[in-house]
Amino acid sequence: MAESNTSVSCSSDNFYSELLSPSELFAARSRSHKIPARGQKEFLPDGSARQRERLQQSLEEHWSLISEERVERLGALVKGEWIPSKNVVVLKSPAGKFWQTMGFSEHGKQLLLPEEALYLMECGSVQVFLHDLPLSIQEGYEMFLSKDTVNLQQYQVFSHLKRLGYVVSRFDRSTVPSHYERQLNLPPERDGHGRQLKRKRSRSPSSQLPDGQGGVAGESLEMRGGETKSQRANPEDGAAGLSEPEAERMVEDVPVPSGVPERRWWVEGGADLPQSPTRPRHRGWVWETITLPDLGAHRCQPALAAPDPSLLPGRLSVGVCAMEPWLRRLNLRPERLSRRERERERSRYRRDVNDDREVRHCRSWAEYHELRRRRRNRHGRRNRPEHLWEGKVTPLLQPGQHTTAGDVLDKIGVVGASRLLDGAAGLEDSEGWKISFDVFQPDTVAEFKKSSPGKPYSRLCVCSFEGPVPDLRVLKQLAFQSGDVPVTFAVVDHGDISFYCFKDFQLPTDTSH
Amino acid sequence: MAAAGRGDAGADPASNPGTVAVCFCESTPLLWRAGDVRTARQTGVVGTLMGSLARQPRQNCRLGRPLELLREEARLLADAGRAVLLSSSRPKSTGAANPELVKQHQEQMDQSYSEQSQLAQQDKKAVLLRVMADKKQGSNQSDQALQERLLALDHGFTFPRTAMAVQLSTARAGMSYGPEELRFLAADSLSPRDERQEARYRVFRDLRRRGFYLTTGGKFGGDYLVYPGDPLRFHAHFIAICLPMDEALSLCDLLALSRLGANVKKTVLLCSPGAEPEEVLYTSLQWSGMV
Numbered sequence: 001m002a003e004s005n006t007s008v009s010c011s012s013d014n015f016y017s018e019l020l021s022p023s024e025l026f027a028a029r030s031r032s033h034k035i036p037a038r039g040q041k042e043f044l045p046d047g048s049a050r051q052r053e054r055l056q057q058s059l060e061e062h063w064s065l066i067s068e069e070r071v072e073r074l075g076a077l078v079k080g081e082w083i084p085s086k087n088v089v090v091l092k093s094p095a096g097k098f099w100q101t102m103g104f105s106e107h108g109k110q111l112l113l114p115e116e117a118l119y120l121m122e123c124g125s126v127q128v129f130l131h132d133l134p135l136s137i138q139e140g141y142e143m144f145l146s147k148d149t150v151n152l153q154q155y156q157v158f159s160h161l162k163r164l165g166y167v168v169s170r171f172d173r174s175t176v177p178s179h180y181e182r183q184l185n186l187p188p189e190r191d192g193h194g195r196q197l198k199r200k201r202s203r204s205p206s207s208q209l210p211d212g213q214g215g216v217a218g219e220s221l222e223m224r225g226g227e228t229k230s231q232r233a234n235p236e237d238g239a240a241g242l243s244e245p246e247a248e249r250m251v252e253d254v255p256v257p258s259g260v261p262e263r264r265w266w267v268e269g270g271a272d273l274p275q276s277p278t279r280p281r282h283r284g285w286v287w288e289t290i291t292l293p294d295l296g297a298h299r300c301q302p303a304l305a306a307p308d309p310s311l312l313p314g315r316l317s318v319g320v321c322a323m324e325p326w327l328r329r330l331n332l333r334p335e336r337l338s339r340r341e342r343e344r345e346r347s348r349y350r351r352d353v354n355d356d357r358e359v360r361h362c363r364s365w366a367e368y369h370e371l372r373r374r375r376r377n378r379h380g381r382r383n384r385p386e387h388l389w390e391g392k393v394t395p396l397l398q399p400g401q402h403t404t405a406g407d408v409l410d411k412i413g414v415v416g417a418s419r420l421l422d423g424a425a426g427l428e429d430s431e432g433w434k435i436s437f438d439v440f441q442p443d444t445v446a447e448f449k450k451s452s453p454g455k456p457y458s459r460l461c462v463c464s465f466e467g468p469v470p471d472l473r474v475l476k477q478l479a480f481q482s483g484d485v486p487v488t489f490a491v492v493d494h495g496d497i498s499f500y501c502f503k504d505f506q507l508p509t510d511t512s513h
Numbered sequence: 514m515a516a517a518g519r520g521d522a523g524a525d526p527a528s529n530p531g532t533v534a535v536c537f538c539e540s541t542p543l544l545w546r547a548g549d550v551r552t553a554r555q556t557g558v559v560g561t562l563m564g565s566l567a568r569q570p571r572q573n574c575r576l577g578r579p580l581e582l583l584r585e586e587a588r589l590l591a592d593a594g595r596a597v598l599l600s601s602s603r604p605k606s607t608g609a610a611n612p613e614l615v616k617q618h619q620e621q622m623d624q625s626y627s628e629q630s631q632l633a634q635q636d637k638k639a640v641l642l643r644v645m646a647d648k649k650q651g652s653n654q655s656d657q658a659l660q661e662r663l664l665a666l667d668h669g670f671t672f673p674r675t676a677m678a679v680q681l682s683t684a685r686a687g688m689s690y691g692p693e694e695l696r697f698l699a700a701d702s703l704s705p706r707d708e709r710q711e712a713r714y715r716v717f718r719d720l721r722r723r724g725f726y727l728t729t730g731g732k733f734g735g736d737y738l739v740y741p742g743d744p745l746r747f748h749a750h751f752i753a754i755c756l757p758m759d760e761a762l763s764l765c766d767l768l769a770l771s772r773l774g775a776n777v778k779k780t781v782l783l784c785s786p787g788a789e790p791e792e793v794l795y796t797s798l799q800w801s802g803m804v
Contacts, residue, residue, distance in 0.1 A: 019680065026632045032568075035574070051746070065577070066550060066577060071680050071681075132618075
């Protein structure tokens with residue numbers, strides 16, 4: 001609708017100005033919020049007046065809906081300011097209901113990611129300013145969406161899902177628990193609990209707060225799993241703090257046999273992974289330097305060294321540990337094997353083939369084979385007829401070994417069953433394919449906590465019909481990155497979004513007969 | 514191509530009616546103004562709406578501005594001289610506030626506030642008067658109370674600033690960031706990159722010339738969906754797939770396409786630009802049985 005603004009405006013003669021006058025703004029309070037339903041479509045245009053009329057009506061309705069501008073009460077709007085250097089929006093007034101699922105805190109301020117801010121602008125909840133001037137939605141699109149933040153297609157998927165009610169957050173690789181951690185099935189870490197356990201050391205100067213959006217602070221071993229945006233605020237004190245005082249000391253590899261060995265294996269050694277400067281260095285244990293003394297061995301140390309008092313809580317001090325009383329509790333009696341066990345030891349575990357005199361007598365391979373055959377027959381290998389087992393081709397199964405049809409099928413199967421994650425661990429990142437978002441279901445919004453969101457319902461990878469179809473390598477790599485959460489591909493086609501996912505499927509085997 | 518003079522601070526570059534301003538957001542052509550969307554539709558360019566609807570932002574059935582255009586649609590508009598192509602660069606982080614514009618904005622807000630508070634006062638008075646008129650037969654006491662309230666309104670009416678209605682503009686209002694931020698693009702930015710895109714454009718132009726309306730057809734396995742009339746009122750009849758003339762298509766693909774068409778009750782149209790400049794050849798596929 002072309003309206004001209006009667007008050008002070010530089011575009012007063014602009015035919016297409018869409019600014020509303022104050023009276024219109026006031027009247028907009030009583031606007032209807034209902035959307036008229038669309039009627040049934042017709043099959044063929046027949047040039048009739050009725051069709052023309054219907055079309056005009058639909059079009060008019062369409063234009064009136066499209067041209068409506070967003071009008072909100074000033075008190076209901078949350079003010080925000082766009083920081084171009086950090087690609088975030090800082091909230092200047094307290095956040096509303098959306099804070100439960102969106103945004104993060106840093107330095108005591110409430111921040112929104114660009115895609116979240118843009119979505120909230122479109123919903124009419126937040127008004128974002130830049131240099132004290134309010135931004136329009138168009139400016140929001142042009143400024144907030146870029147390759148560094150979220151591109152237009154990813155934003156389309158993001159807003160599509162948000163409008164349906166899902167909770168969508170950016171994917172962070174370091175929060176995916178590894179396969180081993182999942183096997184351990186540890187209880188989920190709670191925020192305050194984890195923090196208390198860390199030892200507070202002097203703040204390390206190297207652990208800077210990450211800039212803007214991407215860098216998540218902490219791949220430390222203490223804080224796995226519960227890491228989300230709200231924890232970016234605090235640097236990993238315990239882990240980072242350790243590095244500074246110890247960094248200069250050298251690593252002692254081998255404990256001195258006499259006297260009390262020094263224990264320094266917790267010092268960061270050579271197991272550094274190259275990380276971005278915003279992350280504290282990865283704490284790896286140098287396994288070669290960790291020695292667990294074998295107390296049962298003959299040449300064990302008479303005493304264990306005292307632990308470093310800085311590792312102990314409070315003012316506890318522990319002296320050197322004498323081994324005598326502990327050794328007495330160990331069963332140090334020499335093993336007495338029965339005759340059969342000794343035989344077995346001799347024949348299987350400790351014997352070198354060439355020790356055998358008879359083998360040394362053999363002068364050729366043929367004689368050796370003959371010797372073996374004789375021995376086998378002597379020991380009475382039951383159930384192994386020669387004509388079956390001595391040729392080049394031997395039976396696949398021993399009678400009595402595999403009893404069920406399923407077992408037999410497994411053994412004779414040529415093509416083994418394979419799963420999606422086979423061989424996925426070693427794949428490097430493919431070009432252009434990456435997981436963009438985590439999606440959580442809408443009915444969990446009531447209990448959703450940003451600090452511990454839990455396992456997402458699905459992870460999204462955004463692509464388009466103009467790009468290539470993901471191949472098996474990409475599927476494996478993305479499935480591996482995602483852990484046990486299924487990966488959905490959101491294909492954007494000029495505004496239309498379709499979702500596809502690939503599922504692992506095992507062909508059923510029929511073993512009923 | 515209608516291109517206004519560069520650096521003209523006063524005029525909006527696309528202020529002529531009948532010309533649309535196509536703004537590029539990362540190489541995707543978008544239309545932001547409602548008038549532009551309307552003008553485009555009048556020339557047969559439908560596009561897809563991809564923003565939230567202002568009236569009800571939290572639903573996906575009906576979306577609002579911006580309107581996303583296909584490259585072919587933008588190119589058609591540009592070739593017909595009906596479009597101005599704009600791309601804005603992001604403001605530098607060291608940019609400072611423009612005190613002129615801030616002052617203007619403040620004045621606007623203040624004026625809007627004063628007008629709205631007057632309107633609110635009048636509105637309340639009108640309500641009271643209506644109540645009084647309805648209760649003509651009422652007792653004197655209630656009448657007096659209403660009179661008192663009317664007087665109170667005149668003297669002590671307050672309209673808090675937070676109750677003021679504020680507009681969140683969809684399209685960029687004027688040139689708030691200065692003319693150097695808008696770069697005028699030449700039409701070659703939309704020229705096709707390879708043979709397939711060229712084929713698509715020629716097919717688009719030809720079908721458009723024949724009066725069909727076209728939208729994106731990726732979900733149906735094709736390039737375009739072809740409507741006999743406006744998509745608001747009619748169903749699509751064809752799925753158009755654009756191929757260069759000499760590209761070989763395997764039989765499996767043909768079978769898959771015809772099956773797809775049969776399932777969605779649309780005819781598959783294989784389109785190829787011919788040797789002549791304006792010639793486009795069409796082949797339709799229909800799955801039928803031999804009885």
